[in-house]
Amino acid sequence: MSYVALYRKYRPDNFDSVIGQKVTIEILKNSIINNKISHAYLFNGPRGTGKTSVAKIFAKAVNCLDNKNGNACGMCELCKKIQKNDIDIIEIDAASNNGVEEIREIRSKVKLLPSVAKYKVYIIDEVHMLSTGAFNALLKTLEEPPSHVIFILCTTEIQKIPLTILSRCQHFEFKKINSEEMFDSLKKISKLENRNISDNVISLIVKLSDGGCRDAINLLDQVLSLSVDNINEKEIYDIQGILPEEDIMEFLNTMSNNDMISGLNYINSFVETGKNLSIIVDQLLVLLRNISISKNVNNYFSKDDQEKYNSFNFTLENVKELTKLLIELKNQMNKSVNQKNLFEIFYIYMCDVVVNKSNDNYDKIKNDNLEVSNDKKIKDESSDKTKKVDYNDENSINIDSLKKIRINNVLATANKEELKKINSSYERINDFISNKVYNNVATLLLDGKVIVASSQYLLFVFEDKSLIRLFLTNLEKIEKFLKELYNNEYKVMCVDSNEWIKIKNEFILNKKNNIIYKVCSESEFIGNKKISKFEHTTSDIFGEDIEIVN
Ligand SMILES: [Zn+2]
Numbered sequence: 001m002s003y004v005a006l007y008r009k010y011r012p013d014n015f016d017s018v019i020g021q022k023v024t025i026e027i028l029k030n031s032i033i034n035n036k037i038s039h040a041y042l043f044n045g046p047r048g049t050g051k052t053s054v055a056k057i058f059a060k061a062v063n064c065l066d067n068k069n070g071n072a073c074g075m076c077e078l079c080k081k082i083q084k085n086d087i088d089i090i091e092i093d094a095a096s097n098n099g100v101e102e103i104r105e106i107r108s109k110v111k112l113l114p115s116v117a118k119y120k121v122y123i124i125d126e127v128h129m130l131s132t133g134a135f136n137a138l139l140k141t142l143e144e145p146p147s148h149v150i151f152i153l154c155t156t157e158i159q160k161i162p163l164t165i166l167s168r169c170q171h172f173e174f175k176k177i178n179s180e181e182m183f184d185s186l187k188k189i190s191k192l193e194n195r196n197i198s199d200n201v202i203s204l205i206v207k208l209s210d211g212g213c214r215d216a217i218n219l220l221d222q223v224l225s226l227s228v229d230n231i232n233e234k235e236i237y238d239i240q241g242i243l244p245e246e247d248i249m250e251f252l253n254t255m256s257n258n259d260m261i262s263g264l265n266y267i268n269s270f271v272e273t274g275k276n277l278s279i280i281v282d283q284l285l286v287l288l289r290n291i292s293i294s295k296n297v298n299n300y301f302s303k304d305d306q307e308k309y310n311s312f313n314f315t316l317e318n319v320k321e322l323t324k325l326l327i328e329l330k331n332q333m334n335k336s337v338n339q340k341n342l343f344e345i346f347y348i349y350m351c352d353v354v355v356n357k358s359n360d361n362y363d364k365i366k367n368d369n370l371e372v373s374n375d376k377k378i379k380d381e382s383s384d385k386t387k388k389v390d391y392n393d394e395n396s397i398n399i400d401s402l403k404k405i406r407i408n409n410v411l412a413t414a415n416k417e418e419l420k421k422i423n424s425s426y427e428r429i430n431d432f433i434s435n436k437v438y439n440n441v442a443t444l445l446l447d448g449k450v451i452v453a454s455s456q457y458l459l460f461v462f463e464d465k466s467l468i469r470l471f472l473t474n475l476e477k478i479e480k481f482l483k484e485l486y487n488n489e490y491k492v493m494c495v496d497s498n499e500w501i502k503i504k505n506e507f508i509l510n511k512k513n514n515i516i517y518k519v520c521s522e523s524e525f526i527g528n529k530k531i532s533k534f535e536h537t538t539s540d541i542f543g544e545d546i547e548i549v550n
Contacts, residue, residue, distance in 0.1 A: 329342065
């Protein structure tokens with residue numbers, strides 16, 4: 001026997017088994033009992049709240065010859081005919097039939113009498129998806145509906161329905177199902193399925209489905225498909241790919257405590273355990289919303305929850321800035337191939353927001369990310385904006401000049417053996433993933449690779465442009481880390497893969513023309529001293545040692 005989804009199996013077949021919507025049900029039943037049938041109904045409400053189910057129940061009940069207190073009897077001639085063949089109950093999904101043609105077809109068929117039933121009932125799901133032309137065609141039918149026709153329009157987005165349509169329909173609002181009713185129904189279904197699911201687990205399903213009956217039953221279905229009975233809350237979170245609120249709170253707490261290392265560790269573990277980072281961003285947004293409400297409104301949450309949310313030492317300004325950053329992160333994530341890197345970068349900025357309690361960070365990251373999102377734009381080196389970083393304590397070095405000189409120097413001193421040595425032990429960086437001091441730079445370096453090496457210089461390449469900035473602002477820490485790792489003092493620089501292709505081609509061309517690369521002193525660059533990119537001589541001193549590796 002093929003498996004029937006629980007949601008279908010327990011779909012209500014009469015008004016009395018519908019979960020929630022008591023008022024709506026009462027009115028609809030009375031209209032049938034009193035034979036006061038309207039020709040057009042509009043059911044509006046969130047997804048999974050029973051609109052289509054109620055529409056179908058109504059369509060059957062309105063046609064029954066021996067109506068039992070508003071419900072179809074299921075026994076009479078018409079009930080039986082309708083059960084066998086839904087010919088006079090016509091369901092249309094406007095999401096896939098939004099054309100004028102489909103509505104015209106309805107219009108032409110509307111005139112025909114029902115084949116067996118009293119009423120022909122058209123149930124149009126997602127009616128807001130109809131095109132303007134289709135709405136106009138529908139309007140013509142609604143203006144003068146034949147007496148044997150009933151339209152039931154269902155929608156989740158009433159604001160998209162033209163007023164001309166709305167004004168011709170009797171309107172019913174479907175509400176989210178309240179927690180107690182949902183809890184009782186889920187409990188009942190698991191009993192009918194001969195399964196023993198703990199109340200805690202059922203409460204969690206109720207909470208996660210947020211008043212949507214279909215979502216709740218579908219989630220219960222997934223839970224029941226696990227073969228064991230002692231299912232715990234953790235498994236529910238795993239099924240949903242989300243984190244328990246306590247974990248989200250602990251993660252957010254790392255920002256409030258400026259404990260960046262733990263935070264980056266968390267991000268690592270999210271990825272390792274297969275969590276959906278985009279959903280985690282949503283969860284963070286919900287938590288920030290709760291914190292914000294709790295700071296502004298008393299008694300909105302229970303006393304315990306209020307205490308929990310107020311435990312964060314964020315200012316309201318912080319909450320606002322963090323929310324902005326998370327929304328921006330969510331937008332960027334949709335375009336990025338490496339969501340983890342992006343998450344890490346934004347995480348560091350968010351820590352910054354909390355520590356510095358300033359707003360410049362948001363503008364800064366917004367501008368930086370314009371570059372990330374525009375992959376096709378290959379930056380022209382000569383037009384690069386000058387960015388300053390505090391590299392040595394006493395001197396601020398022009399980072400673009402530093403970049404040029406280090407690229408020059410690594411090419412001038414490149415050594416194939418050194419590169420082999422570095423790469424053969426590069427995997428050891430993995431050992432530092434959970435190191436308290438170096439875990440963030442270790443994570444960063446694992447996303448790149450060393451492309452040119454010499455005994456004094458290393459050039460890294462990153463596929464993801466967004467990591468370049470992170471690298472450049474951590475030069476000192478990276479060098480310290482590499483000293484620990486390789487027991488040698490390297491000066492480091494990085495490029496993205498597009499830059500690297502340009503540098504490599506230029507290098508090959510120069511080599512052909514016997515132009516050699518000469519090591520330059522970095523001290524000459526302190527204080528933005530202008531220097532030409534390369535110094536050329538005619539003798540090829542280093543040529544034999546240089547090896548470019550793809
Ligand atoms: Zn009947």
